[in-house]
Amino acid sequence: MKDIFDPPQIPPAALNVLIIGGGASGVLMAVHLLRQPAPVKVTLIEGRGAMGAGIAYATTDPEHLLNTRVHNMSAFPEDPLHFHRWLIQRPEHAKESDQGFVRRSTYGAYLGAIMAQFENDPRLTRVFQEVVKLEETDLDLQVQLADGRRISGDRAILATGHVTPDQSREWPLVGAWQSLDAPPPQSRIVIVGSGLSMVDQVLTILRSGHQGPILSVSRRGLLPRDHAKTTPMLIEDRDLPLGTSVSTLLQWARRLAVAAERQGGTWRDAVDGIRPHVRRIWRSLPQTERARFLRHVATWWDVHRHRIPPQSQARLNNAILTGQLTIRKAAFQTAIARPEGGYYAFVRPFRSQEVESITAGRVIDCRGIRRDPEQHASPLVADLLARGAARIDPLRIGLDVDDRGRLLRRDGSVNARVYTIGPASRAAFWEITAIPDIREQVAQLAQDLATVASPATV
Numbered sequence: 185m186k187d188i189f190d191p192p193q194i195p196p197a198a199l200n201v202l203i204i205g206g207g208a209s210g211v212l213m214a215v216h217l218l219r220q221p222a223p224v225k226v227t228l229i230e231g232r233g234a235m236g237a238g239i240a241y242a243t244t245d246p247e248h249l250l251n252t253r254v255h256n257m258s259a260f261p262e263d264p265l266h267f268h269r270w271l272i273q274r275p276e277h278a279k280e281s282d283q284g285f286v287r288r289s290t291y292g293a294y295l296g297a298i299m300a301q302f303e304n305d306p307r308l309t310r311v312f313q314e315v316v317k318l319e320e321t322d323l324d325l326q327v328q329l330a331d332g333r334r335i336s337g338d339r340a341i342l343a344t345g346h347v348t349p350d351q352s353r354e355w356p357l358v359g360a361w362q363s364l365d366a367p368p369p370q371s372r373i374v375i376v377g378s379g380l381s382m383v384d385q386v387l388t389i390l391r392s393g394h395q396g397p398i399l400s401v402s403r404r405g406l407l408p409r410d411h412a413k414t415t416p417m418l419i420e421d422r423d424l425p426l427g428t429s430v431s432t433l434l435q436w437a438r439r440l441a442v443a444a445e446r447q448g449g450t451w452r453d454a455v456d457g458i459r460p461h462v463r464r465i466w467r468s469l470p471q472t473e474r475a476r477f478l479r480h481v482a483t484w485w486d487v488h489r490h491r492i493p494p495q496s497q498a499r500l501n502n503a504i505l506t507g508q509l510t511i512r513k514a515a516f517q518t519a520i521a522r523p524e525g526g527y528y529a530f531v532r533p534f535r536s537q538e539v540e541s542i543t544a545g546r547v548i549d550c551r552g553i554r555r556d557p558e559q560h561a562s563p564l565v566a567d568l569l570a571r572g573a574a575r576i577d578p579l580r581i582g583l584d585v586d587d588r589g590r591l592l593r594r595d596g597s598v599n600a601r602v603y604t605i606g607p608a609s610r611a612a613f614w615e616i617t618a619i620p621d622i623r624e625q626v627a628q629l630a631q632d633l634a635t636v637a638s639p640a641t642v
């Protein structure tokens with residue numbers, strides 16, 4: 185790794201871009217920028233793990249598969265087979281390429297590999313430190329690292345990803361992404377949540393040979409649906425119900441699902457047809473309707489939209505059939521440690537006023553990644569909010585940003601030098617968590633920044 189104070193050989197007038205966060209979004213952003221025929225300098229700063237890993241691809245469990253097919257996971261929207269080609273050129277992954285859904289760790293390796301192509305490129309500097317401050321001066325932007333060093337740039341891109349809880353504040357719950365020793369093999373494991381991270385946990389627990397019961401509790405008890413062959417419906421822009429109510433949207437989606445089934449397909453064709461339009465639909469919704477969507481429809485949409493590979497579904501179904509896994513509709517209240525060891529999880533079953541206590545060897549927090557961005561703010565975000573350099577969006581799902589992903593200050597003014605990408609920009613776009621959406625967003629932003637870097641040539 186180069187030292188950040190060792191100036192690279194780059195054109196003196198290059199646009200100096202700081203990317204904060206080296207998960208999938210940050211890596212894709214860096215690569216797309218460096219492919220631009222424009223004078224840019226990129227500093228990619230990652231605070232926790234390997235470049236490209238983030239929370240999705242850091243897993244080493246071979247049971248944790250991508251929930252998106254290989255042909256939708258290319259880093260480059262204009263070259264959809266790029267990831268597939270990368271797989272088949274590598275004997276260690278070639279077998280996986282036939283399966284449609286490869287290991288998430290393999291995707292992490294792919295992101296690492298496309299980043300490695302720029303390893304000796306003097307325009308790229310990689311820094312492994314947490315950014316704790318981002319400040320504006322009249323001339324430039326300054327980031328402060330956790331070790332006290334400062335780096336300046338012309339533009340900053342927040343690729344800080346999902347809001348994840350500080351798990352130490354959730355004790356005795358164990359985090360979905362925390363690695364710990366196995367619980368006693370016969371003990372009951374309670375999982376709070378029934379979404380994708382619950383599926384990950386169950387697969388890991390089953391693979392470890394755990395023999396005790398597994399109980400998943402969630403308010404709605406909805407499980408992610410499985411992937412099957414789809415032919416996404418073609419939906420024209422002019423047919424989108426923009427600026428309408430959630431109930432009208434739901435009726436529209438149901439009509440499309442019925443139409444898909446009449447044509448011999450499934451509801452998946454409708455969901456996958458709607459998906460590319462979600463960002464536009466979301467932006468057109470009045471605030472009250474966005475709030476209604478989050479309250480009543482988001483969970484339902486998520487289980488249909490973020491589907492699991494058939495092989496994961498088969499393992500889950502088998503565990504349900506053998507009685508090892510139970511899915512229960514109940515509201516989790518709290519958990520406490522038992523003096524004699526293990527824990528009590530307190531839940532209130534659906535339509536009941538009574539709270540039940542359940543003994544468990546472990547209680548795992550799989551309530552997902554939608555957390556209050558202020559309550560769970562990182563030092564960087566907390567500082568931006570405290571200084572009024574950023575604000576939380578009215579629905580409290582992320583930093584408030586405009587329709588180009590640029591940060592809004594507390595007074596509502598746009599900071600035209602600070603952008604957000606990926607899940608960090610979800611308040612404006614909602615559906616911006618998966619690679620097919622992120623790669624398009626970063627490709628567009630790379631082009632925009634290239635235009636800034638060399639307005640006459642690009």
Ligand SMILES: Cc1cc2nc3c(=O)[nH]c(=O)nc-3n(C[C@H](O)[C@H](O)[C@H](O)COP(=O)(O)OP(=O)(O)OC[C@H]3O[C@@H](n4cnc5c(N)ncnc54)[C@H](O)[C@@H]3O)c2cc1C
Nearest residue numbers: 205207208209231232238239250251315345346606618619
């Ligand atoms: C379990 C899971 C599975 C998924 N599976 C798929 C899938 O199969 N297909 C798909 O398309 N999408 C999937 N996703 C969606 C996923 O959100 C995106 O694919 C992508 O990983 C988002 O990357 P990100 O870089 O924006 O966020 P993150 O992965 O959250 O990464 C953000 C990075 O920023 C760093 N960071 C944060 N703050 C700072 C700071 N102040 N200073 C320095 N660094 C900082 C963090 O350390 C982290 O590495 C999955 C998501 C999850 C959670």
